Amino acid sequence: MMQTGSQDSVETGNADYIRMLNSGVVLSTIHSHEPISRAAIAKHTGLSRSTCSLIADDLLQRNLIREIGKDKSSGGRRGVLLTMNYDAGVTVGARLLADSVDCAVVSLRGDVLKHRSTAISYHADVDTYINVLCRAVSETIEEYHAVSPGMPVFGIGLGLSGLVDSASGESVASSILQWDHIPLASRAQEQLKLPVYIDNDVNTFALGELWFGHGRGVDSFLCVTVGEGIGLGVVINGAIYSGSHHGAGEFGHTRISDDPQAPRDALGIQGSVEAFSADPAVCAYLEQQIRQGASSLLEAQSGEISIDQAAEAARRGDALALEAFNRAGKYLGIGIANLISLFDPEMIILGGEGCAVRDLWQPAMEETVREQAAYGLHRRVRWKSVEFDDDLWVRGIASLVLKEVFEGRAQVRD
Amino acid sequence: MMQTGSQDSVETGNADYIRMLNSGVVLSTIHSHEPISRAAIAKHTGLSRSTCSLIADDLLQRNLIREIGKDKSSGGRRGVLLTMNYDAGVTVGARLLADSVDCAVVSLRGDVLKHRSTAISYHADVDTYINVLCRAVSETIEEYHAVSPGMPVFGIGLGLSGLVDSASGESVASSILQWDHIPLASRAQEQLKLPVYIDNDVNTFALGELWFGHGRGVDSFLCVTVGEGIGLGVVINGAIYSGSHHGAGEFGHTRISDDPQAPRDALGIQGSVEAFSADPAVCAYLEQQIRQGASSLLEAQSGEISIDQAAEAARRGDALALEAFNRAGKYLGIGIANLISLFDPEMIILGGEGCAVRDLWQPAMEETVREQAAYGLHRRVRWKSVEFDDDLWVRGIASLVLKEVFEGRAQVRD
DNA sequence: CTTACTTTGTTTGTCTATCGTACAAACTAA
DNA sequence: TTAGTTTGTACGATAGACAAACAAAGTAAG
Numbered sequence: 001m002m003q004t005g006s007q008d009s010v011e012t013g014n015a016d017y018i019r020m021l022n023s024g025v026v027l028s029t030i031h032s033h034e035p036i037s038r039a040a041i042a043k044h045t046g047l048s049r050s051t052c053s054l055i056a057d058d059l060l061q062r063n064l065i066r067e068i069g070k071d072k073s074s075g076g077r078r079g080v081l082l083t084m085n086y087d088a089g090v091t092v093g094a095r096l097l098a099d100s101v102d103c104a105v106v107s108l109r110g111d112v113l114k115h116r117s118t119a120i121s122y123h124a125d126v127d128t129y130i131n132v133l134c135r136a137v138s139e140t141i142e143e144y145h146a147v148s149p150g151m152p153v154f155g156i157g158l159g160l161s162g163l164v165d166s167a168s169g170e171s172v173a174s175s176i177l178q179w180d181h182i183p184l185a186s187r188a189q190e191q192l193k194l195p196v197y198i199d200n201d202v203n204t205f206a207l208g209e210l211w212f213g214h215g216r217g218v219d220s221f222l223c224v225t226v227g228e229g230i231g232l233g234v235v236i237n238g239a240i241y242s243g244s245h246h247g248a249g250e251f252g253h254t255r256i257s258d259d260p261q262a263p264r265d266a267l268g269i270q271g272s273v274e275a276f277s278a279d280p281a282v283c284a285y286l287e288q289q290i291r292q293g294a295s296s297l298l299e300a301q302s303g304e305i306s307i308d309q310a311a312e313a314a315r316r317g318d319a320l321a322l323e324a325f326n327r328a329g330k331y332l333g334i335g336i337a338n339l340i341s342l343f344d345p346e347m348i349i350l351g352g353e354g355c356a357v358r359d360l361w362q363p364a365m366e367e368t369v370r371e372q373a374a375y376g377l378h379r380r381v382r383w384k385s386v387e388f389d390d391d392l393w394v395r396g397i398a399s400l401v402l403k404e405v406f407e408g409r410a411q412v413r414d
Numbered sequence: 415m416m417q418t419g420s421q422d423s424v425e426t427g428n429a430d431y432i433r434m435l436n437s438g439v440v441l442s443t444i445h446s447h448e449p450i451s452r453a454a455i456a457k458h459t460g461l462s463r464s465t466c467s468l469i470a471d472d473l474l475q476r477n478l479i480r481e482i483g484k485d486k487s488s489g490g491r492r493g494v495l496l497t498m499n500y501d502a503g504v505t506v507g508a509r510l511l512a513d514s515v516d517c518a519v520v521s522l523r524g525d526v527l528k529h530r531s532t533a534i535s536y537h538a539d540v541d542t543y544i545n546v547l548c549r550a551v552s553e554t555i556e557e558y559h560a561v562s563p564g565m566p567v568f569g570i571g572l573g574l575s576g577l578v579d580s581a582s583g584e585s586v587a588s589s590i591l592q593w594d595h596i597p598l599a600s601r602a603q604e605q606l607k608l609p610v611y612i613d614n615d616v617n618t619f620a621l622g623e624l625w626f627g628h629g630r631g632v633d634s635f636l637c638v639t640v641g642e643g644i645g646l647g648v649v650i651n652g653a654i655y656s657g658s659h660h661g662a663g664e665f666g667h668t669r670i671s672d673d674p675q676a677p678r679d680a681l682g683i684q685g686s687v688e689a690f691s692a693d694p695a696v697c698a699y700l701e702q703q704i705r706q707g708a709s710s711l712l713e714a715q716s717g718e719i720s721i722d723q724a725a726e727a728a729r730r731g732d733a734l735a736l737e738a739f740n741r742a743g744k745y746l747g748i749g750i751a752n753l754i755s756l757f758d759p760e761m762i763i764l765g766g767e768g769c770a771v772r773d774l775w776q777p778a779m780e781e782t783v784r785e786q787a788a789y790g791l792h793r794r795v796r797w798k799s800v801e802f803d804d805d806l807w808v809r810g811i812a813s814l815v816l817k818e819v820f821e822g823r824a825q826v827r828d
Numbered sequence: 829c830t831t832a833c834t835t836t837g838t839t840t841g842t843c844t845a846t847c848g849t850a851c852a853a854a855c856t857a858a
Numbered sequence: 859t860t861a862g863t864t865t866g867t868a869c870g871a872t873a874g875a876c877a878a879a880c881a882a883a884g885t886a887a888g
Contacts (some may be wrong), residue, residue: 342757489885
């Protein structure tokens with residue numbers, strides 16, 4: 001044999017494949033309907049009772065699920081209830097930020113068991129950053145193991161902003177960390193001696209919602225995050241969509257204004273959603289208005305205004321601050337209405353740091369969406385929002401590992 | 415049995431499913447690499463030679479493929495070459511427009527064999543429209559059968575603008591035909607006694623490109639059509655994406671301007687791509703500028719200006735007309751740059767009636783995209799465009815039927 | 829022309845996963 | 859106690875994929 005041939009990357013089926021497929025279906029049915037009996041799984045999935053039994057036995061042997069007591073009777077023999085085996089081990093999620101690493105141990109239930117933040121000097125070089133990152137992860141695991149000794153760790157998830165090639169484990173481009181084609185996953189894996197998975201942080205946020213949050217059982221939805229930037233995680237057919245070059249979901253950099261005076265975002269793009277509605281944009285707008293003589297509680301402020309100060313002023317009734325948040329909401333609404341027109345999602349989930357002040361911008365956002373969405377599609381969208389919580393970020397990132405575990409690729413010891 | 419149970423719509427696998435899957439893979443390998451031998455198919459797909467042989471025999475028996483002579487020898491026994499059996503039958507595609515029906519017989523190769531347009535009185539009621547439509551289809555088939563008697567017709571595809579539920583065969587909402595929840599497919603099927611499939615016309619355009627055009631073998635791409643409106647067909651993972659409520663791809667109605675003076679589109683949305691860049695928008699802009707006293711070759715024009723007149727003036731060097739097309743291109747560029755940021759497609763295909771004057775707006779469009787796309791993602795997009803041709807629309811619509819045939823759901827007689 | 833070597837397509841036997849049916853166990857209600 | 863349900867398992871049938879063996883058909887060298 002000279003060469004294996006040019007193997008197109010098409011998915012073909014065989015007995016193994018079909019078992020993997022059905023196994024995954026059974027597992028996710030248990031995950032989303034637990035506790036549930038074998039017979040009920042059969043009804044839900046359309047698989048035969050015998051097949052479900054065989055698969056369940058297999059999952060029990062692999063220690064991925066557990067039997068816990070019996071169901072109520074529905075007229076006959078009581079079913080044996082199955083649940084995920086959430087105590088089989090834990091996962092780790094770490095969020096890579098410009099000046100710190102947020103690291104957490106997360107249970108298979110999605111509970112954050114240990115969470116710590118480690119400072120990193122701004123613009124540290126790549127080697128230093130990776131070293132500090134790995135030490136932070138190791139120490140977090142050690143601290144956790146001091147309390148729960150011997151608990152297996154399935155793997156480490158890393159989340160960062162920018163373009164990330166999750167398949168190859170490479171950070172392709174990151175505006176915050178200034179990284180360019182860094183083989184992050186393999187380098188971290190070398191040091192940590194555990195499987196490492198990486199992805200864009202907004203994608204992982206969406207993944208967390210898909211596994212644990214509002215997105216459970218929802219086929220396609222969008223996660224819009226508001227904060228330092230504006231992010232978008234796209235879930236289509238129950239899977240993250242990241243485009244052909246890992247660049248899908250750059251919602252913050254889409255333009256919604258043709259005004260030559262419009263502000264610019266971090267990438268220098270003018271009139272983008274981020275340039276109007278991200279936290280820094282709100283602050284910059286306020287500073288500019290005050291410089292131009294607008295009256296506000298904040299004008300006493302010397303120099304830069306923080307988003308917290310702006311929110312406080314707005315809550316005290318400051319007209320200028322209220323208008324600044326309104327404006328942000330309005331432009332975010334234009335962008336989100338565009339998303340609805342393009343993706344027609346089943347659900348939109350709002351998240352991110354900016355949700356802490358959601359009450360200040362959401363009304364304006366919703367009004368704009370109502371005015372603008374084509375064919376009234378916005379009325380069919382289910383809206384959800386998550387209270388801001390750092391745990392949600394790391395939980396989502398840890399879900400990267402979870403996906404491997406639950407899809408049967410990770411081996412679970414006793 | 416009280417009820418069948420709540421059958422989630424998850425895809426489970428069994429022996430039939432896997433054969434269908436592999437059959438489809440083999441067929442599409444033949445389609446994209448024909449003529450090709452059984453052994454070469456095995457190399458391409460990763461399936462074993464014996465499986466490929468069995469599947470090929472099955473396809474031969476079902477008359478979907480043919481053996482045509484032998485391959486050149488590559489050192490040993492010569493392989494038997496297989497191709498699609500393009501002569502097994504034909505399909506029909508009909509495009510439903512406000513005042514006419516475009517109907518064509520299309521070969522399995524994608525060639526348009528017979529094409530005719532039938533006028534329909536503007537705003538005819540639903541019953542009348544469907545009757546005229548069905549008669550137009552029947553007559554087109556008859557005319558074709560007069561030349562090629564006895565050729566089997568696999569089915570009819572119908573394409574129309576607006577929201578279309580292709581699964582249930584319902585036209586949910588159509589701004590052009592003023593239809594609301596019309597069970598179009600079943601009603602046409604009753605009269606025509608042939609399987610009828612329907613979808614949004616831009617989706618079918620994309621489908622045509624996926625099967626026959628630039629999209630062959632491309633995993634995810636976007637089709638942007640410019641004309642009376644601005645449309646978008648989204649292909650993700652080799653399949654049309656139409657959203658949760660059939661509303662995905664309403665690109666024309668996304669907003670790219672916050673100017674309170676911005677024009678409105680057919681749905682009344684202000685500052686949308688369609689309001690700036692569709693053909694009527696270009697004409698309206700010209701008329702407005704002339705009313706305001708701008709000088710132009712077109713000012714002699716009494717009343718309305720057509721897009722053809724505008725194009726002619728531009729080609730003669732008329733500064734105002736040139737600027738009008740430039741402006742349309744610039745705004746389309748903003749919209750397309752947004753699409754790149756959101757979808758990160760492998761390829762973008764430009765089509766539609768407006769492509770007849772593409773030279774007048776494309777440079778401005780491309781320049782805007784270059785300036786604006788985040789992370790330079792636009793450089794990785796492959797650009798294609800199709801010369802405007804009415805045949806492309808009906809070919810795409812007929813592909814709806816083709817999909818059924820090639821995926822093995824339609825039965826092929828001898 | 830003969831021989832050695834390749835490649836293709838088919839045949840055969842083995843393996844595995846699903847499914848339907850049958851059946852025992854477990855439970856309810858009359 | 860009995861009749862009827864529901865659950866979980868066991869067993870045989872079926873179907874698909876695959877590997878290995880094999881015959882057919884070709885090439886190339888001597």
